[in-house]
Amino acid sequence: SQKIEQNSEALNIQEGKTATLTCNYTNYSPAYLQWYRQDPGRGPVFLLLIRENEKEKRKERLKVTFDTTLKQSLFHITASQPADSATYLCALGSSNTGKLIFGQGTTLQVKP
Amino acid sequence: DSGVTQTPKHLITATGQRVTLRCSPRSGDLSVYWYQQSLDQGLQFLIQYYNGEERAKGNILERFSAQQFPDLHSELNLSSLELGDSALYFCASSLKGGNSPLHFGNGTRLTVT
Numbered sequence: 001s002q003k004i005e006q007n008s009e010a011l012n013i014q015e016g017k018t019a020t021l022t023c024n025y026t027n028y029s030p031a032y033l034q035w036y037r038q039d040p041g042r043g044p045v046f047l048l049l050i051r052e053n054e055k056e057k058r059k060e061r062l063k064v065t066f067d068t069t070l071k072q073s074l075f076h077i078t079a080s081q082p083a084d085s086a087t088y089l090c091a092l093g094s095s096n097t098g099k100l101i102f103g104q105g106t107t108l109q110v111k112p
Numbered sequence: 113d114s115g116v117t118q119t120p121k122h123l124i125t126a127t128g129q130r131v132t133l134r135c136s137p138r139s140g141d142l143s144v145y146w147y148q149q150s151l152d153q154g155l156q157f158l159i160q161y162y163n164g165e166e167r168a169k170g171n172i173l174e175r176f177s178a179q180q181f182p183d184l185h186s187e188l189n190l191s192s193l194e195l196g197d198s199a200l201y202f203c204a205s206s207l208k209g210g211n212s213p214l215h216f217g218n219g220t221r222l223t224v225t
Binding site for chain 1: 116170
């Protein structure tokens with residue numbers, strides 16, 4: 001069955017460093033991959049989308065890579081700030097349906 | 113503010129009961145999604161509608177049903193409730209489905225006692 005794996009352990013980093021989160025998947029050939037941020041008690045908020053034919057996407061301090069051979073996406077936050085502390089979810093979708101499947105998320109804690 | 117409105121915010125009910133969760137999508141969005149989030153399961157896709165028609169289905173229980181109305185709002189009906197149904201239920205909307213980003217509401221927290 002389709003499986004999406006994100007680091008279940010929280011990631012703790014120092015302010016100013018680059019945070020790197022991993023999303024691996026199996027038994028799936030997604031047409032695109034999305035990253036979301038979720039704060040406690042709130043709905044996820046869309047951050048970035050990358051398509052299967054794209055290797056890298058950037059938006060301000062955020063960068064996403066997508067390697068369909070390794071079946072992996074990396075999500076980077078450069079110059080991290082305490083306000084970046086949240087849970088980050090990756091989600092995979094196919095082109096023929098709107099079904100978007102989410103990973104369990106990785107919690108990032110940025111310490112001042 | 114995502115523009116997606118979910119009501120009620122909180123719901124406490126007893127086992128065996130039936131509840132209805134309501135979602136108003138963001139203005140202009142045609143597609144509505146329902147997700148269930150519990151601590152041990154993460155965000156689980158339940159069902160998607162596009163312009164009133166069911167588009168995709170996830171692991172939605174037979175006790176659960178949903179619909180999207182002509183004005184595009186959606187309702188999720190949960191019946192014969194069990195303790196394990198306690199969770200956060202999120203509605204999301206997108207412009208047209210496919211690879212469009214999802215805009216989530218802040219959820220309805222359901223507690224079954």
